[in-house]
Amino acid sequence: xxxxxxxxxxxxxxxxxxxxxxxxxAANKLSESSKEFFEIKNGSEFIFAKTLDTAYSLKYTxxxxxxxxxxxxxxxxxxxxxxxxxxxxxxxxIRTEAGGTQYKDRIAILSKFKDxxxxxxxxxxxxxxxxxxxxxxxxxFMYPTYTIGxxxxxxxxxxxxxxxTKYNQMxxxxxxxxxxxxxxxxxxYFVKNYSLK
Numbered sequence: 001x002x003x004x005x006x007x008x009x010x011x012x013x014x015x016x017x018x019x020x021x022x023x024x025x026a027a028n029k030l031s032e033s034s035k036e037f038f039e040i041k042n043g044s045e046f047i048f049a050k051t052l053d054t055a056y057s058l059k060y061t062x063x064x065x066x067x068x069x070x071x072x073x074x075x076x077x078x079x080x081x082x083x084x085x086x087x088x089x090x091x092x093x094i095r096t097e098a099g100g101t102q103y104k105d106r107i108a109i110l111s112k113f114k115d116x117x118x119x120x121x122x123x124x125x126x127x128x129x130x131x132x133x134x135x136x137x138x139x140x141f142m143y144p145t146y147t148i149g150x151x152x153x154x155x156x157x158x159x160x161x162x163x164x165t166k167y168n169q170m171x172x173x174x175x176x177x178x179x180x181x182x183x184x185x186x187x188x189y190f191v192k193n194y195s196l197k
Contacts, residue, residue: 025076027076030078040094041196043062046191048190049190051188051189058089064081093112094109103126104126105125107123118166121167123140139162154173154174165184167181170182
């Protein structure tokens with residue numbers, strides 16, 4: 001084979017391979033309103049009490065915070081996740097993903113206790129308009145102010161679950177994260193102290 005012909009084949013083969021390589025997609029970023037409710041950095045601490053026993057204390061600490069772009073050659077969605085852990089109580093994992101082609105951020109709250117993982121609730125956010133996952137009969141409510149016990153919070157998101165196996169509702173405050181949750185046994189826990197990092 002003549003050198004020119006051989007070099008031409010190598011050149012066109014190389015050009016074809018690079019032309020077929022997937023290009024990075026445009027980055028889909030999380031809405032700032034999603035971050036305002038669900039971005040909690042490592043080392044933040046939350047002390048919960050029971051509404052029926054305010055002397056009770058349950059400490060949760062945030063860890064495993066990640067915020068990056070995933071699958072840059074496919075959907076290239078921004079993903080943010082962290083865990084809230086407490087000894088002998090369920091670990092909450094909050095996972096928030098940019099909407100991509102749906103243009104809605106998806107927020108999934110998972111709870112794990114021992115070897116049992118429970119998914120939900122899942123809610124969606126379109127620029128500050130939060131809504132439940134379709135078909136779940138869950139409800140999402142926004143409040144300019146919301147009082148739990150003797151404390152009033154500003155800009156609160158309450159998620160009421162219709163058929164969740166572990167929880168009846170979860171409440172989140174802007175710039176603070178989860179401030180209350182109610183179990184299926186109607187035990188309500190609320191934040192009485194916190195320290196954000």
